[in-house]
Amino acid sequence: MTVLAILFFQRAKTGRSDLRWVALAAALTIGAFVNSQLTGGLRVFYPKGNEVAYSDQTIEYWTIHGQILLSPAEERVGPFYWGAGAGAPVIEGMKLQGLVIDGEAGTAVTQWDGNKDELDWPRFDVTSLPYHLRKEGNVAVIGVGGGRDILTALWAKSKHITGIEINGAILDILQDRRRDFVSLDQQPEVQFVHDEARSFLTRTDETYDVIQMSLIDTWAATGAGAFTLSENGLYTVEGWQIFFDKLAPTACLVFPGGIPRRRFPRQIG
Amino acid sequence: MGTSTAQGTSRSFLAGLFFITSATLLLEILNTRLLSVVTWYHLSFFAVSMAMFGMAAGALWVYLKPRKFPREDAFGSLYRYSIFFALSTLVCHLIILFTPLSTLEGWDAANLLKMTLITLAVAIPFAFSGVVVTIALTQVPGNSGLIYAVDLIGAALGSLACLALLVFSISVARRSRRQS
Secondary structure (H helix, E strand, O other): OHHHHHHHHHHHHHOOOOOHHHHHHHHHHHHHHHHHHOOOOOOOOOHHHOOOOOOOOOEEEEEOOEEEEEOOOEEEEEOOOOOEOOOOOOEEEEEEEEEEEOOOEEEEEEOOOOOHHHOOHHHHEHHHHHHHHOOOOEEEEEOOOOOHHHHHHHHOOOOEEEEEEOOHHHHHHHHHHOHHHHOOOOOOOEEEEEOOHHHHHHHOOOOEEEEEOOOOOOOOEEOOEEEEEOOOOOOOHHHHHHHHHOEEEEEEEEOOOOOHHHHHHHHHO | OHHHHHHHHHHHHHHHHHHHHHHHHHHHHHHHHHHHHHOOHHHOOHHHHHHHHHHHHHHHHHHHOOOOOOHHHHHHHHHHHHHHHHHHHHHHHHHHHOOOOOHHHOOOHHHHHHHHHHHHHHHHHHHHHHHHHHHHHHOOOOOHHHHHHHHHHHHHHHHHHHHHHHHHHHHHHHHHHHHO
């Protein structure tokens, strides 16, 4: 745009256009596209001051809700537990991909082959607590992230699981680019919704046996403003009233959180 | 002949103003996203403050140094300072990308220096843009209502262009992947 402005100001000044500016504008546009495809191109190298190593397998998105970086799949000692209970299994060589929002908020994208009979490890995580009380129910997961809570709901044989995710890039990963890696979209009981959770729950007529919102903090400013984080509308009295209204009788509303000193004041605020 | 040349000049000037204000607002909104990643969310809309600071500094520069910006060479100034805007955008964003700033480690001298560097890098392009817009609004004869309207329409569309790039890029990429 600036190069086009230069072209037109030159024309206003001299009465003629130097078409080399047009060529430069085209070259810069092509250069920007090529840069976005290159592993070694210009990137945000130090999000929050921490160096990021990009590779051919790194997937990057820029959205109005934050920058998403999906690291290459690594064989690790898994699975990733937010809080492992006694006897939690450790699986050697489990493949996980780190998904980071705006260089800070992280979630794990876990490889799963879709075999529910062998899906047992989620029950040992602290986030599985509601499913020990309410199995085989109708579940809403707010903030799908890497799909951890969906896996837990699948372990609990939930009849219907609605995964509500505000960031389209995350759904693009789960439903398209890593669809076969996570095997969630193929499950008939799983339905992904691209929406802001409070808006979706306000409009839907469904009621749920479990509404779960696990560690959804992004600390990422959305396009709406610096202090307008995607989670802000959820941590409100009005938001919680909507969640309570959408609970079936004897249902569970679960908001696991971590790092209490940082998060607890926001949640009670 | 003279009239058609004047009209041509006017159209070129308005087109240039349209693109420079579009680019300015697009850059400002992109900076909010960039700063949210490079620093923290509470500093992301620092980009808006720095854009306003930079543009005000540019306007003040034109006001305080009238000899540097002679009215009779208004188009020449617009041309030169648009080039400075383009070059400074490139250089300043390289500085932002290559300056590691960890605000969690406290505010020692090195971090303060880095923050100052990033602050200047965010503001400087807008100072040049401020010069261009100020000259356009104060030194170019013509229909001031039309000039101001083009300024605002360009800025508004630049903002929307940034949103469109961020919001629709995923769906476009997804569609193209499915088609391929």
